[in-house]
Amino acid sequence: MESAPARLRFPLHIAVFLAPALIVYSLFSIYPIVDTIRLSFYVGDQEGARHFAGLANFRTLLTDPAWSAQFWNALRNNLIFFAIHMVVQNGIGLGLAMLLSLPHLAGGSIYRTLIFLPTMLSVVIVGFIWQLILNPLWGIAPSLLKAVGLGSYFGPWLGQEATALIAISLISVWQFVGIPMMLIYAALINIPDDLLDAATVDGAGPFSVFWFVRLPLILPTLGVVSILTFVANFNAFDLIYAVKGALAGPNFSTDILGTFFYRTFFGYQLQVGSPTMGATVATAMLVVILIGVLIYLFGVQRRLQRHAF
Amino acid sequence: MNRAIRPARVLVHLALILYTVLALGPILLILINAFKTRRAIFADPLGFPDARTFTTIGFDQVFAKSDFGLYFLNSLAVTVVSLALIVLIGAMAAWALTEYRFRGNTIISLYFAIGIMVPIRLGSVSILRMMVELNLVNTLTALVLVYVAQGLPLAILILGEFIQQIPKDLRDAARCDGVSEYRIFASVILPLIRPAIATVAVFTMVPIWNDLWFPLILSPGDGKQTITLGVQQFIGQYVTDWNAVLASLTLAIAPVLVLYVFFSRYLVRGLTAGAVK
Numbered sequence: 001m002e003s004a005p006a007r008l009r010f011p012l013h014i015a016v017f018l019a020p021a022l023i024v025y026s027l028f029s030i031y032p033i034v035d036t037i038r039l040s041f042y043v044g045d046q047e048g049a050r051h052f053a054g055l056a057n058f059r060t061l062l063t064d065p066a067w068s069a070q071f072w073n074a075l076r077n078n079l080i081f082f083a084i085h086m087v088v089q090n091g092i093g094l095g096l097a098m099l100l101s102l103p104h105l106a107g108g109s110i111y112r113t114l115i116f117l118p119t120m121l122s123v124v125i126v127g128f129i130w131q132l133i134l135n136p137l138w139g140i141a142p143s144l145l146k147a148v149g150l151g152s153y154f155g156p157w158l159g160q161e162a163t164a165l166i167a168i169s170l171i172s173v174w175q176f177v178g179i180p181m182m183l184i185y186a187a188l189i190n191i192p193d194d195l196l197d198a199a200t201v202d203g204a205g206p207f208s209v210f211w212f213v214r215l216p217l218i219l220p221t222l223g224v225v226s227i228l229t230f231v232a233n234f235n236a237f238d239l240i241y242a243v244k245g246a247l248a249g250p251n252f253s254t255d256i257l258g259t260f261f262y263r264t265f266f267g268y269q270l271q272v273g274s275p276t277m278g279a280t281v282a283t284a285m286l287v288v289i290l291i292g293v294l295i296y297l298f299g300v301q302r303r304l305q306r307h308a309f
Numbered sequence: 310m311n312r313a314i315r316p317a318r319v320l321v322h323l324a325l326i327l328y329t330v331l332a333l334g335p336i337l338l339i340l341i342n343a344f345k346t347r348r349a350i351f352a353d354p355l356g357f358p359d360a361r362t363f364t365t366i367g368f369d370q371v372f373a374k375s376d377f378g379l380y381f382l383n384s385l386a387v388t389v390v391s392l393a394l395i396v397l398i399g400a401m402a403a404w405a406l407t408e409y410r411f412r413g414n415t416i417i418s419l420y421f422a423i424g425i426m427v428p429i430r431l432g433s434v435s436i437l438r439m440m441v442e443l444n445l446v447n448t449l450t451a452l453v454l455v456y457v458a459q460g461l462p463l464a465i466l467i468l469g470e471f472i473q474q475i476p477k478d479l480r481d482a483a484r485c486d487g488v489s490e491y492r493i494f495a496s497v498i499l500p501l502i503r504p505a506i507a508t509v510a511v512f513t514m515v516p517i518w519n520d521l522w523f524p525l526i527l528s529p530g531d532g533k534q535t536i537t538l539g540v541q542q543f544i545g546q547y548v549t550d551w552n553a554v555l556a557s558l559t560l561a562i563a564p565v566l567v568l569y570v571f572f573s574r575y576l577v578r579g580l581t582a583g584a585v586k
Contacts, residue, residue, distance in 0.1 A: 021402035028458035032432030122519035182580040235428040238521040
């Protein structure tokens with residue numbers, strides 16, 4: 001009798017266990033995000049005082065020619081950045097996971113560990129490594145391409161407007177391919193062997209087994225991989241900043257929302273930083289990320305679960 | 310059957326070896342060229358250093374011109390303190406949320422879950438304002454506070470799932486003996502979740518050590534730079550000094566490589582156990 005109501009009360013020891021985490025997380029994570037959203041509705045004047053301005057900042061961001069051109073450019077580049085990750089990074093990750101999950105593969109864990117290694121490095125370091133390799137001065141890339149007969153295709157990819165964004169996206173793909181590989185690998189080895197054996201006995205070839213048995217079973221994992229890729233990509237900053245600086249050159253061709261946010265907040269050679277406009281850009285990024293998360297939660301995940309069971 | 314499989318297996322290994330070379334080649338290239346003379350870096354970038362081409366001039370320059378040791382210690386301090394706090398107060402919260410049933414349990418769990426999907430970086434404008442008001446700008450404390458807040462949600466999720474798997478009898482037996490809830494947590498639960506703590510530690514350590522954004526915003530100068538920021542600023546200034554650039558990259562890569570050798574098994578296990586679902 002006594003234990004049931006005692007469990008429903010809020011005893012002191014529960015509060016003691018929860019309080020430190022709740023306080024730090026609320027103060028330095030939730031509160032700043034909420035406060036940033038609040039700030040996006042204010043404008044600052046020359047004396048540093050702030051006035052409520054409703055949606056004025058968002059109107060500026062979306063319609064003022066100077067702002068909206070940069071915003072839409074960053075958003076479009078970010079979508080391309082994300083699309084390349086979805087297709088190339090998650091495609092290669094899936095392929096590697098398929099190979100690694102083959103039964104009785106010798107050295108599987110060594111491949112897994114080594115291929116995952118670049119993921120551990122700082123994005124800043126990875127950016128510099130590739131900058132050196134793709135540098136026309138040093139000529140590693142051209143001589144390697146020449147060795148496989150593609151020498152004439154070399155170009156200063158990181159420096160050209162048409163190719164810089166693709167080159168940077170592929171550098172990021174190179175670094176992070178280990179994450180989808182690991183997650184998909186885990187899902188593949190969790191498929192019971194009976195299912196695969198049954199399909200093989202029924203006369204399915206390796207391709208049909210993949211397409212009709214394994215792929216449907218790992219769809220939920222592919223969903224998780226997609227949303228993780230989405231959040232990471234729309235929050236990216238370090239790589240572009242390390243390789244191209246805050247101006248995301250050439251001519252803003254590698255500008256994504258993260259670098260746009262940094263410039264708006266801190267300013268750069270051509271413009272003074274603005275906390276309130278920075279908050280507005282951050283809020284816009286939050287909206288983009290939330291839209292993606294909601295599409296995943298209510299569109300993708302639900303449908304996937306129906307398929308899986 | 311065996312004969313039919315073998316050629317296919319060779320192709321599988323070929324593909325995996327090729328990709329492994331692609332993954333490791335660029336890192337090795339930096340490491341071997343960091344120990345070569347400038348002439349050898351350009352003349353034969355793919356060759357290993359030998360008696361004629363070996364030099365440590367890049368490292369000497371880096372140590373003479375920058376505070377690499379200091380940056381390293383800053384990163385180490387921030388990472389270790391953040392990690393200890395995340396693991397301790399994360400485990401406490403995870404224990405409270407999985408062990409006790411009380412009003413608001415679900416809400417608080419969901420409240421923590423928000424932090425997994427919403428990047429704390431988007432609150433930077435207000436974080437900087439707060440740190441200015443608290444007089445914490447250009448201190449390592451500011452970084453620790455932000456990283457603890459950032460790392461807690463995932464830590465609570467992973468540790469919570471682990472605590473759930475501990476048999477109920479253990480704590481009930483302790484309760485019958487009149488042991489306090491704090492003692493149960495400290496001497497029964499904490500030792501039992503050590504493997505999970507290792508997984509959380511690796512998952513949390515990597516983003517903290519590698520972060521550029523918050524050091525850039527909260528402690529950009531005055532000897533409080535972390536190694537990632539230090540490398541970024543140093544290389545930015547000396548782009549043309551190839552020896553120094555390669556040496557500083559090597560110095561930044563080395564600790565991560567050492568760490569990975571020791572902890573990769575926890576990381577791989579954590580990922581393949583689906584810890585980040």
